[in-house]
Amino acid sequence: MEDIQVDKKLIDGKAIGTIIREEIKERVQKLQSKGCTPGLAVIIVGDDPASHTYVKNKQKSSVEVGMKSELIQLAATVSEQEILDCIAQLNDDDSIHGILVQLPLPKHIDENRVILAIDPAKDVDGFHPVNVGKMMIGQSTYLSCTPYGIIKLLERTNTQIKGKHAVIIGRSNIVGKPMGQLLLQRDATVTYCHSRTKDLAHHTKQADILIVAIGMAKFIKKEHIKEGAVVIDVGMNRDENGKLCGDVDFADVKEKSSMITPVPGGVGPMTITMLLKNTLLSAEQVCDTDKHEDK
């Protein structure tokens, strides 16, 4: 890492993700030698082009590490029951170890009911309430891919979490909330900020580690951060020129930070990496059971 990391301030999610994917690939090969290929099923509803791009990325990445990838494309007009039936089938399919339903879903579908239908043992997104609950009480489970990926970024850059003040902007169920829990478990002091927080900068300036997931292009400026803060940008926006950019104004904040993730090439590639990791863990669990039962 030291040799290839030219810019010491940059947290290179693409490079760190690639290293972890190599480790995953080796473990997939081990499973394959036992006759078990990890399988990931992705359900996508409707034809939103951005969602399709993400899903293609996920498929490509899973095949690259030697997994089987199954894509189920459903029309935007599909009924909730049809999605539930599809999930039930995948739950029963021994060749599938991970099930991901690409969000958001069309408005006539109840996302909560869909997530609840996924077998928690195959919920590689870590969205099922059982898995969220386990995460909350510190039991081992599938961790939500984006927060899990951010933890790995902090670990692999030797960023100390214990005793540090982590400030999270955003309180979604898939990023903000679980992020705070994972940092708390690692002995950070955690502050949650959100759209109703008064004097946001007052809080963000206290952060040793600042996690930004608000969905507003280049919103966080150097005035928001403390000198030497570690800044993690979860944002995925288009700027005025249509270029991909984060929630943090990277050019403005970089000098003042001690380390910062770029967009693209920061958190995004780690999210997909952790999805692969969770799918691997699920397959490993099943293969071990097979061995014990002598199937």
Ligand SMILES: Nc1nc(=O)c2c([nH]1)NC[C@@H]1CN(c3ccc(C(=O)N[C@@H](CCC(=O)O)C(=O)O)cc3)C=[N+]21
């Ligand atoms: N059930 C579910 N699980 C998800 O994990 C999930 C989802 N639904 N819905 C949509 C969001 C979005 N998401 C991304 C993952 C990786 C990149 C990624 O790799 N981004 C690249 C850039 C990609 C590009 O160039 O367009 C990067 O940041 O470098 C982006 C977005 C997962 N999501």
